[in-house]
Amino acid sequence: MSTNPKAPSLVSILVSYNTYIMLIALVVISTLLSEHFLTLQNLFNLLRQLAPLALVSIGMLLVILTGGIDLSVGSVAAIGGMGVAMAMPALPFDGVAALTICVFGAVLFGALLGAINGALVAGFGMASFVATLAMMTMARGLAYMLSNGQPVRFPRDLPTAQILTGFGSKGLPGIGLPWPVLAVAVVIVLFVFLLRRTNWGRLTVATGSNEDAVRLAGLPVWRYKFLAFTLCGALSALAGIFVTSRTAVGTPVTGIGLELDAIAACVIGGALLSGGRGTVTNTMIGVLILGLIGNIMNLMSVPAYPQQIIKGVIIILAVLMQGIGARAKRRV
Amino acid sequence: MNRLDMRQISKEFGGIAALSGAEFSARAGEVHALMGENGAGKSTLMKILAGAYTHDGGEIRIGGEAVSIMNPQDAIRNGVSIIYQEFSLARDLTVAENILIETLGHGLFVDRKAMDARAEKLLARMGFDDIQPGEIAGGLTIARQQVVEICKALSRDCSILVLDEPTAVLTTHETEKLFDLVRRLRDQGVCIIYISHRLDEIFSLCDRVTVLKDGATVGTWETAVLDHKTLVNLMIGRELKDFFPERHATPGAVALEVDGLAAGALVSDISFNVRRGEVLGIGGLVGAGRTEVLRAIFGADPIARGEIRIDGETRSIRSPGDAVRAGIGLVPEDRKQQGCLLHMPILNNAMLTPVNPHLGFLGLIRDARERGATEALRSRLNLKAASIDAEAGTLSGGNQQKVAIMKWLVSGCEILLLDEPTRGVDVGAKVELYRVINELAANGAAIVMVSSEMLELIGMCDRVIVMRAGRLAGELSGPQLTEEGIIELAMGRKHVH
Numbered sequence: 001m002s003t004n005p006k007a008p009s010l011v012s013i014l015v016s017y018n019t020y021i022m023l024i025a026l027v028v029i030s031t032l033l034s035e036h037f038l039t040l041q042n043l044f045n046l047l048r049q050l051a052p053l054a055l056v057s058i059g060m061l062l063v064i065l066t067g068g069i070d071l072s073v074g075s076v077a078a079i080g081g082m083g084v085a086m087a088m089p090a091l092p093f094d095g096v097a098a099l100t101i102c103v104f105g106a107v108l109f110g111a112l113l114g115a116i117n118g119a120l121v122a123g124f125g126m127a128s129f130v131a132t133l134a135m136m137t138m139a140r141g142l143a144y145m146l147s148n149g150q151p152v153r154f155p156r157d158l159p160t161a162q163i164l165t166g167f168g169s170k171g172l173p174g175i176g177l178p179w180p181v182l183a184v185a186v187v188i189v190l191f192v193f194l195l196r197r198t199n200w201g202r203l204t205v206a207t208g209s210n211e212d213a214v215r216l217a218g219l220p221v222w223r224y225k226f227l228a229f230t231l232c233g234a235l236s237a238l239a240g241i242f243v244t245s246r247t248a249v250g251t252p253v254t255g256i257g258l259e260l261d262a263i264a265a266c267v268i269g270g271a272l273l274s275g276g277r278g279t280v281t282n283t284m285i286g287v288l289i290l291g292l293i294g295n296i297m298n299l300m301s302v303p304a305y306p307q308q309i310i311k312g313v314i315i316i317l318a319v320l321m322q323g324i325g326a327r328a329k330r331r332v
Numbered sequence: 333m334n335r336l337d338m339r340q341i342s343k344e345f346g347g348i349a350a351l352s353g354a355e356f357s358a359r360a361g362e363v364h365a366l367m368g369e370n371g372a373g374k375s376t377l378m379k380i381l382a383g384a385y386t387h388d389g390g391e392i393r394i395g396g397e398a399v400s401i402m403n404p405q406d407a408i409r410n411g412v413s414i415i416y417q418e419f420s421l422a423r424d425l426t427v428a429e430n431i432l433i434e435t436l437g438h439g440l441f442v443d444r445k446a447m448d449a450r451a452e453k454l455l456a457r458m459g460f461d462d463i464q465p466g467e468i469a470g471g472l473t474i475a476r477q478q479v480v481e482i483c484k485a486l487s488r489d490c491s492i493l494v495l496d497e498p499t500a501v502l503t504t505h506e507t508e509k510l511f512d513l514v515r516r517l518r519d520q521g522v523c524i525i526y527i528s529h530r531l532d533e534i535f536s537l538c539d540r541v542t543v544l545k546d547g548a549t550v551g552t553w554e555t556a557v558l559d560h561k562t563l564v565n566l567m568i569g570r571e572l573k574d575f576f577p578e579r580h581a582t583p584g585a586v587a588l589e590v591d592g593l594a595a596g597a598l599v600s601d602i603s604f605n606v607r608r609g610e611v612l613g614i615g616g617l618v619g620a621g622r623t624e625v626l627r628a629i630f631g632a633d634p635i636a637r638g639e640i641r642i643d644g645e646t647r648s649i650r651s652p653g654d655a656v657r658a659g660i661g662l663v664p665e666d667r668k669q670q671g672c673l674l675h676m677p678i679l680n681n682a683m684l685t686p687v688n689p690h691l692g693f694l695g696l697i698r699d700a701r702e703r704g705a706t707e708a709l710r711s712r713l714n715l716k717a718a719s720i721d722a723e724a725g726t727l728s729g730g731n732q733q734k735v736a737i738m739k740w741l742v743s744g745c746e747i748l749l750l751d752e753p754t755r756g757v758d759v760g761a762k763v764e765l766y767r768v769i770n771e772l773a774a775n776g777a778a779i780v781m782v783s784s785e786m787l788e789l790i791g792m793c794d795r796v797i798v799m800r801a802g803r804l805a806g807e808l809s810g811p812q813l814t815e816e817g818i819i820e821l822a823m824g825r826k827h828v829h
Contacts, residue, residue, distance in 0.1 A: 196697075197696060197697050198694070198695045198696055198697060199683075199688065199691050199695035199696075199697060200695055202680060202683070202697065203684075205676075206673055206676060206680065206684060209673050209674075209675050209676055210669070210670075210672075210673045210674065210675075212669055212670045213669070213670050213671060213672060213673055213684070214673075214684065215632075215652065216630075216632060216652055216662060216664055216670050216671075217652070217656075217684045217685055217686075217739055218631075218651070218652035218653040218654075218655060218656035218657075218685065218686045219652075219653065219684070219685070219686050220651075220653060220686075276673075276675055276676075277675070
């Protein structure tokens with residue numbers, strides 16, 4: 001009599017909002033650990049560093065939603081970052097127009113590599129794990145070939161390069177919100193809108209949920225898969241450009257292991273690897289959680305190698321929590 | 333004496349009683365049918381027996397002794413085995429390895445010879461000595477995989493065998509062989525509990541019937557004292573004449589004409605037409621090519637030869653998308669795998685179509701319009717759901733089927749191909765679906781319906797074409813449309829009673 005059966009128990013709240021709770025817990029821990037954490041400067045820096053991962057994770061989410069996986073994102077990012085670094089000094093003219101052409105070209109090339117993934121998976125029915133694994137090694141090989149394995153530097157005083165590095169290191173005048181963070185925010189809003197408010201987004205999710213049913217509804221399943229891989233390639237290349245804008249150098253080793261962080265962000269955010277479930281906002285929370293874990297461990301001066309182990313443990317915990325949540329939901 | 337007694341079994345799920353004081357007893361050496369509508373509690377009761385669920389109240393006695401079954405291992409130890417519709421075979425292991433899979437965990441080495449010999453003995457006991465113990469299980473036909481599954485149960489000395497809709501996936505011939513096997517096991521003293529929606533099977537196979545309704549036992553009868561009508565009345569509490577609702581449609585112009593259709597290995601030279609307001613049935617044995625005809629018309633399988641005319645105009649249909657744009661919708665046989673997005677809301681299922689008239693510029697979703705349209709369909713189809721945001725997977729089978737139909741009504745499809753639309757749904761839900769089909773026809777839709785249930789074809793269709801081995805065997809209507817007529821055409825010979 002005393003307890004309302006409809007009132008959710010504390011456990012069920014913990015389980016169903018576990019990603020949010022984890023994020024808040026990490027923010028609290030960070031704040032307690034360091035007085036510098038809750039400064040605008042530190043937060044902006046953290047977000048600036050996470051911008052490339054956020055872009056790649058959105059691309060990865062699109063592919064995961066259709067039931068696939070893309071292992072080539074890190075290599076494509078390297079090509080994107082290097083492509084811009086090599087193209088800027090090579091262009092006969094300077095300025096915003098030149099930068100636009102470079103960025104556009106690099107993103108387009110990333111989209112092309114993604115489209116090859118998409119064609120192999122959607123057109124030839126290849127397993128996405130295999131197709132993108134091959135693309136991962138090919139794109140990385142191409143990056144090493146183009147640069148002879150060396151970092152690609154560009155003249156700092158090149159006007160085009162100054163715009164790029166300005167974008168990577170500066171921010172909105174006044175409050176100093178970094179440009180890359182602002183750009184990522186625009187991309188987030190765009191994809192939240194596309195996935196929630198357009199038929200394309202809805203059908204992309206449906207494809208991962210039950211491909212057979214979507215095909216037998218008369219819808220071109222291959223198109224949603226193909227487009228997801230293409231967009232993932234484009235976003236990966238853009239992420240590489242963001243890395244170059246921050247570090248002022250294009251290197252062929254950019255984005256090694258990036259695919260794992262992106263997959264982890266999606267999974268922590270509750271996306272199902274079998275497809276059909278996942279949202280952009282939750283994936284961004286996954287990105288923040290990954291970033292905060294790294295930040296906390298840096299604040300605590302945990303060396304790099306143990307960091308990897310701790311990160312793995314936290315990913316496992318997050319997924320375990322979701323498993324418990326899913327089971328609890330089924331039992332009701 | 334009873335082999336199994338289940339007394340006053342009760343079970344709640346989240347405060348809702350699935351079983352309240354259900355009683356069930358079965359003897360050794362009998363085939364005992366467990367009947368009831370979906371949701372009556374049959375599978376809950378059997379899952380409690382098999383240890384998949386634990387009961388909240390009541391008592392289970394096996395061989396006169398009270399037993400405690402808390403998990404599947406307890407059930408197996410007490411001689412209970414259940415064969416679900418989805419088999420649990422390891423497809424890449426051999427027949428013998430599957431049958432004796434529990435012994436694989438014992439010891440370091442596998443004595444293949446001894447295993448094969450034991451498996452062979454079990455297979456022979458069941459009259460299937462033509463299945464080789466060394467064969468890979470996944471390579472067997474569905475019917476033979478089922479035999480292996482039953483062997484696996486026997487290998488652990490099961491005395492109570494539960495078969496849950498075992499014939500849903502079998503052809504008529506395979507069903508006969510299964511029945512022989514079941515009778516053989518019964519004669520060997522096994523207590524067999526048989527769950528099926530097919531009334532014919534109950535009468536030809538089972539000795540006694542227990543009917544459940546709303547979680548309680550209605551009663552147990554000798555099959556011999558029952559007939560179809562009484563049994564259905566016991567299950568649904570209403571008369572059989574209400575079973576097929578009245579039809580008020582008058583056939584109009586020809587909507588779909590199929591001329592000389594050939595596709596794949598199973599369809600050759602099929603011609604027929606359907607008028608608006610008409611329900612055309614396709615009868616025949618499983619494997620006669622009925623599903624394949626529907627898939628070919630819908631563009632899901634390539635057409636080798638033949639012509640499809642819609643409203644008198646020849647249309648080229650190369651993909652399901654073409655078919656939908658031409659006004660044809662298919663509701664596939666396997667609604668869980670192909671008909672519905674089980675993890676998506678009803679709304680998304682309804683809008684799953686290449687011709688969604690509610691979309692705005694560039695495919696923008698206009699939520700209010702879509703919700704309005706879905707709500708309207710929900711009341712038109714009498715869909716029982718908490719809201720249109722409920723996931724399709726939470727609905728009952730009959731309501732899932734309605735959800736699968738919704739997208740074609742959104743698309744404005746007026747030619748509907750229904751493949752076994754009432755398979756696996758309970759009697760009440762069947763009647764509901766019949767009403768929906770009649771309503772669609774009355775509103776001018778042309779309906780083609782494949783069904784394995786002859787009563788359904790006779791009760792629902794204006795005309796029935798019967799297929800045999802991929803070809804048209806004949807067409808029946810009016811007084812010729814009888815069970816005998818269909819069987820005669822489907823089997824290609826006079827049916828002998």
